[in-house]
Each structure stands twice: as structure tokens, then as C-alpha cells.
Amino acid sequence: MSFLTMTHLEKIFGQNRVVKDFSLSVEKGEFISLLGPSGCGKTTVLRMVAGFESPSAGGITIDGKDVTGLKANSRNIGMMFQAYALFPNMTVADNVAFGLKVKGAPKAERDARVAEMLALIGLADLGGRFPFQLSGGQQQRVALARALAPRPSVLLLDEPLSALDAKVRVSLRNQIRQIQQELGITTIFVTHDQEEAMSISDRIVVMNGGVADQVGAPFEIYNRPRTRFVANFVGTLNTFEVEVADPASGRVMLAGQGLTLPDAPLAARAGETLSVALRPEALRLGRLPDAEALLTAKVTDVHFMGSVIRLKADLAGAAVSLDTFNRPDTPPPVVGSEVEVSLSGRDFILLQA
Structure with missing residues (x-):
């Protein structure tokens, strides 16, 4: 009790x-x-x-x-x-x-x-x-x-x-x-x-x-x-619109690349659009072997915060924040440069009303 x-x-x-x-x-x-x-x-x-x-x-x-x-x-x-x-x-x-x-x-x-x-x-x-x-x-x-x-x-x-x-x-x-x-x-x-x-x-x-x-x-x-x-309200969020490819398996498309959401089956029909989100730390710099998708982003701002570096970038038609750990031997990207960003569907949050 x-x-x-x-x-x-x-x-x-x-x-x-x-x-x-x-x-x-x-x-x-x-x-x-x-x-x-x-x-x-x-x-x-x-x-x-x-x-x-x-x-x-x-x-x-x-x-x-x-x-x-x-x-x-x-x-x-x-x-x-x-x-x-x-x-x-x-x-x-x-x-x-x-x-x-x-x-x-x-x-x-x-x-x-x-x-x-x-x-x-x-x-x-x-x-x-x-x-x-x-x-x-x-x-x-x-x-x-x-x-x-x-x-x-x-x-x-x-x-x-x-x-x-x-x-x-x-x-x-x-x-x-x-x-x-x-x-x-x-x-x-x-x-x-x-x-x-x-x-x-x-x-x-x-x-x-x-x-x-x-x-x-x-x-x-x-x-x-x-x-x-x-x-x-809780934390920083990057939002995207994705197109449903296969509702049963949770398969969606973002900027022409396929991702599998962890919320299958999806309450939507094939071809419909859903709102999804990613935390800044779920957008990972570089080409990673476990990524489902690899997109190119253009860096618009860089904020050095000590142990963490927060990048602002344009990615898949959205203005996003991306967090990466500081490495003394690896300077952060510069404003105006293009970077590769790895994404995994399991990191996406399906936004409800």
C-alpha cells in the first residue's frame, strides 16, 4: 500500500x-x-x-x-x-x-x-x-x-x-x-x-x-x-517530419533514407507524415557502423561548453542542435563547413498530441 x-x-x-x-x-x-x-x-x-x-x-x-x-x-x-x-x-x-x-x-x-x-x-x-x-x-x-x-x-x-x-x-x-x-x-x-x-x-x-x-x-x-x-519541456529537442513507408514494421523515410522507429506498429497509413524528434546527443558526428542513415548537415553555429560542444546545423530541412563530447585532439567543425551525421531509428521519439 x-x-x-x-x-x-x-x-x-x-x-x-x-x-x-x-x-x-x-x-x-x-x-x-x-x-x-x-x-x-x-x-x-x-x-x-x-x-x-x-x-x-x-x-x-x-x-x-x-x-x-x-x-x-x-x-x-x-x-x-x-x-x-x-x-x-x-x-x-x-x-x-x-x-x-x-x-x-x-x-x-x-x-x-x-x-x-x-x-x-x-x-x-x-x-x-x-x-x-x-x-x-x-x-x-x-x-x-x-x-x-x-x-x-x-x-x-x-x-x-x-x-x-x-x-x-x-x-x-x-x-x-x-x-x-x-x-x-x-x-x-x-x-x-x-x-x-x-x-x-x-x-x-x-x-x-x-x-x-x-x-x-x-x-x-x-x-x-x-x-x-x-x-x-524536458530537455532540448530536434523535430522532423517523416513519411511512413511500412506501418507494421515502423519503417519511415527521412530525406530519402529509411529508418525503423521503435514504436511499431505505427498508427498511420503508408504515405502519411508523422512528427518525430531526436535529442541533440542522438545526432552523432561522422560515419558510424551502427547507423541506419547518413545525412549531410551544414554547420551554422558552434558553442564550446567545456566537456560538451553544441553545434547548430541545417539537417534534412530542419535547424537542429547536435551535442558531441570535447576531444582535445579534435577541434570542433567550423561554421559553414559540412559534416556527416549518423542517425538510428531507435533513437527517435514519436510525438503524440
């Missing part, structure tokens, strides 16, 4: 249906990311789980208990917000102890738990400081410790890293994941940043217009998106 279950959740504000028939089962200790653009409903789902919003329809259970009608302070939820929301007139230690104090925990227990939490987040020596004396990353770590101190059954994170600079954001997201795994706490993380979601999640829920477009592991979401929205 799942630890956290959301069943047919709906949320309506006036005439606006923000969340539509949303269902999700989360296992104990699982890290789930709700990923999507602004206004897609991800934060509203999180707020319904927290008890800050009441569902217009549907239900929520935690550890077998129906919490749909319970107030937020009766759900044993830990919450970490985008804004640090620390009490400015309290020390770091007092901020972390706040939830325990509200629960009536004895002082000795509070002090021991605060020391444990500050050690966990690597700020054991800063308990006596005030929030204004900390960096943004340190403040957010204190907010995490405060959320975890009362031993919640579920941890909810509402875009907690978006106010931080890039380097601190990467470091803190890795620390959040490490702590979550160490404690084994069931976690839901809301973000609009695909890299964040891909790097730390067990599963990702890609939301679009109040609906869960796809739920799956990061590998599945990236490599086998089920809808055009997911394919375009």
Missing part, C-alpha cells in the same frame, strides 16, 4: 479549474518532483497535501489515514518554502526548535534535536546567530532543519532553491537529496527547473494545465516522453 495517496484531486478558483483529476501514489521514502511551468498547478497540489488549500474534489491519505479534511497542523507535514520564512528575531537554534516547542516537547529533548539537526545540515557552530548573519544558502539549510526537526511523516518543498545563485543551488539540492535519503523521509519537491528534477528525483510528475501529462523515472521522462508537451 502506498504511503501517500492523492486520488482524483480537483481545485477550482472561481471559474478557473487549476488542478484536474490529479491522482498519484507515493511510496514511503520516495522523492517525487512536480515539474512544470508557472501556472500548471504544481504548487496548488502541494498546498492541498499540506492542508493550506482544500480540494474541490478528491481525497488525500497519509500512511493509511484520510487527511483530506484535517487542518495543516494536524497532518504531521514538514514544509520548506521558496522564501526562507525564518523568524528574524530568533536565533538559528530557536528557529529550528520552533516546531518542537509548539508541540510541547521538553527543553532537553528540543536541545538534543536542534543539535542533531544543525549537525545534519553542517551548521553546528552557528546556532547562536540570527538569520541576517547567514548567507542565503545557510538560511535555506536552517529552514530545512526546522522543517525536519519535528520528525514529519512527509516533507514538502516549494521551489526552495529558486532564490539562490547557481553554484549554491546545485550544492544545496544535492545536500537535500542526501539528507532525504539518509532519513528515508517521503518527499514532494515542486520546481520549474528540469535539471533540478532530473538530478535528484526517484520519479517526476510533469504537469501541464492542471493535468499530470506523464509520471516516470527521470530516464523514462527524458528518453521516452509520451506527449509533445513533455518532449519539448
Whole structure:
């Protein structure tokens, strides 16, 4: 039985249906990311789980208990917000102890738990400081410790890293994941940043217009998106139009060359056109022995990104991005040059509506 279950959740504000028939089962200790653009409903789902919003329809259970009608302070939820929301007139230690104090925990227990939490987040020596004396990353770590101190059954994170600079954001997201795994706490993380979601999640829920477009592991979401929205929102995508040659076998034609798609049989007739896509790393420079097709592309731009070089090129009538690893002994192609590109049908993504 799942630890956290959301069943047919709906949320309506006036005439606006923000969340539509949303269902999700989360296992104990699982890290789930709700990923999507602004206004897609991800934060509203999180707020319904927290008890800050009441569902217009549907239900929520935690550890077998129906919490749909319970107030937020009766759900044993830990919450970490985008804004640090620390009490400015309290020390770091007092901020972390706040939830325990509200629960009536004895002082000795509070002090021991605060020391444990500050050690966990690597700020054991800063308990006596005030929030204004900390960096943004340190403040957010204190907010995490405060959320975890009362031993919640579920941890909810509402875009907690978006106010931080890039380097601190990467470091803190890795620390959040490490702590979550160490404690084994069931976690839901809301973000609009695909890299964040891909790097730390067990599963990702890609939301679009109040609906869960796809739920799956990061590998599945990236490599086998089920809808055009997911394919375009997660990662960079090159799109092509191909002509169906043999629907039964998945055989199609691109720029006069045959490819076999992995989605056979195709839901189309011979001669019809389908939209397909390739990730930049699936377009491979040079003549490779396992390629099904070999096309010529004209390089229009070159971006050196350290370990990866991203080429922009014209290929089969489409403007494409192509990623290749940097090799110190092999300079990248120059703008205006022509290069051979190897393609394999197994790498193509068939785009649905």
C-alpha cells in the first residue's frame, strides 16, 4: 500500500479549474518532483497535501489515514518554502526548535534535536546567530532543519532553491537529496527547473494545465516522453517530419533514407507524415557502423561548453542542435563547413498530441 495517496484531486478558483483529476501514489521514502511551468498547478497540489488549500474534489491519505479534511497542523507535514520564512528575531537554534516547542516537547529533548539537526545540515557552530548573519544558502539549510526537526511523516518543498545563485543551488539540492535519503523521509519537491528534477528525483510528475501529462523515472521522462508537451519541456529537442513507408514494421523515410522507429506498429497509413524528434546527443558526428542513415548537415553555429560542444546545423530541412563530447585532439567543425551525421531509428521519439 502506498504511503501517500492523492486520488482524483480537483481545485477550482472561481471559474478557473487549476488542478484536474490529479491522482498519484507515493511510496514511503520516495522523492517525487512536480515539474512544470508557472501556472500548471504544481504548487496548488502541494498546498492541498499540506492542508493550506482544500480540494474541490478528491481525497488525500497519509500512511493509511484520510487527511483530506484535517487542518495543516494536524497532518504531521514538514514544509520548506521558496522564501526562507525564518523568524528574524530568533536565533538559528530557536528557529529550528520552533516546531518542537509548539508541540510541547521538553527543553532537553528540543536541545538534543536542534543539535542533531544543525549537525545534519553542517551548521553546528552557528546556532547562536540570527538569520541576517547567514548567507542565503545557510538560511535555506536552517529552514530545512526546522522543517525536519519535528520528525514529519512527509516533507514538502516549494521551489526552495529558486532564490539562490547557481553554484549554491546545485550544492544545496544535492545536500537535500542526501539528507532525504539518509532519513528515508517521503518527499514532494515542486520546481520549474528540469535539471533540478532530473538530478535528484526517484520519479517526476510533469504537469501541464492542471493535468499530470506523464509520471516516470527521470530516464523514462527524458528518453521516452509520451506527449509533445513533455518532449519539448524536458530537455532540448530536434523535430522532423517523416513519411511512413511500412506501418507494421515502423519503417519511415527521412530525406530519402529509411529508418525503423521503435514504436511499431505505427498508427498511420503508408504515405502519411508523422512528427518525430531526436535529442541533440542522438545526432552523432561522422560515419558510424551502427547507423541506419547518413545525412549531410551544414554547420551554422558552434558553442564550446567545456566537456560538451553544441553545434547548430541545417539537417534534412530542419535547424537542429547536435551535442558531441570535447576531444582535445579534435577541434570542433567550423561554421559553414559540412559534416556527416549518423542517425538510428531507435533513437527517435514519436510525438503524440
